[in-house]
Amino acid sequence: MTLAGETIAAAAPETSGPALTLRLATPDDRGALIAMYLSFEPKGACLGLPPRKEPQFWLENLSAFPNFVVVAGDRIIAHAALCSDAGSGEVAVFVHQDFRGKKLGKRLLVELIAEARRKGLKKIWGMTELDNVPMLRLARSLGFSPGRDPREFFLTL
Ligand SMILES: CC(C)(COP(=O)(O)OP(=O)(O)OC[C@H]1O[C@@H](n2cnc3c(N)ncnc32)[C@H](O)[C@@H]1OP(=O)(O)O)[C@@H](O)C(=O)NCCC(=O)NCCS
Numbered sequence: 802m803t804l805a806g807e808t809i810a811a812a813a814p815e816t817s818g819p820a821l822t823l824r825l826a827t828p829d830d831r832g833a834l835i836a837m838y839l840s841f842e843p844k845g846a847c848l849g850l851p852p853r854k855e856p857q858f859w860l861e862n863l864s865a866f867p868n869f870v871v872v873a874g875d876r877i878i879a880h881a882a883l884c885s886d887a888g889s890g891e892v893a894v895f896v897h898q899d900f901r902g903k904k905l906g907k908r909l910l911v912e913l914i915a916e917a918r919r920k921g922l923k924k925i926w927g928m929t930e931l932d933n934v935p936m937l938r939l940a941r942s943l944g945f946s947p948g949r950d951p952r953e954f955f956l957t958l
Pocket of ligand 1: 843846847892893895896901902903904905906907908927928933934935936938939940942
């Protein structure tokens with residue numbers, strides 16, 4: 802994708818809704834991101850994320866890093882962030898329950914990998930619950946390997 806945004810589907814799959822666009826988040830997205838997380842389910846299921854209450858504080862912390870969103874009309878339906886330091890980065894991907902299973906998580910994680918390469922990171926990783934089969938399978942499908950702790954997944958770039 803380009804940082805200006807890429808239309809990734811003509812419409813929300815199986816609907817005649819608005820086109821879906823994947824792009825970098827901007828400060829103006831904060832309200833729509835909060836709205837997504839207030840109705841997100843399940844809350845707290847991925848090592849306490851997304852937060853059960855007051856997602857604005859968590860989103861504020863994430864705003865120091867690259868964040869990507871999938872937008873449908875005036876709604877944000879998926880979000881991902883790459884929290885990096887000098888050489889490595891942690892990935893996190895969240896797709897609203899109304900839109901799971903439609904490859905949006907995969908598109909976002911591909912974008913985080915590309916962003917990590919652009920930033921010259923050597924390694925990216927993530928961590929989730931052991932029973933989060935969708936996230937663990939998604940990570941493995943893009944080449945991540947399990948860590949010593951099986952809740953972790955790593956990709957060397
Ligand atoms: C994990 C999550 C991001 C996946 O997003 P998604 O858009 O639903 O997933 P995708 O449609 O892109 O699926 C990509 C791959 O993930 C795996 N996957 C996704 N959903 C799955 C499911 N229900 N069961 C098993 N594997 C699944 C599959 O390997 C799939 O590839 P395939 O369809 O070719 O088999 C999404 O389920 C989610 O937001 N979950 C709640 C929040 C969370 O746990 N986030 C992880 C934070 S690190």
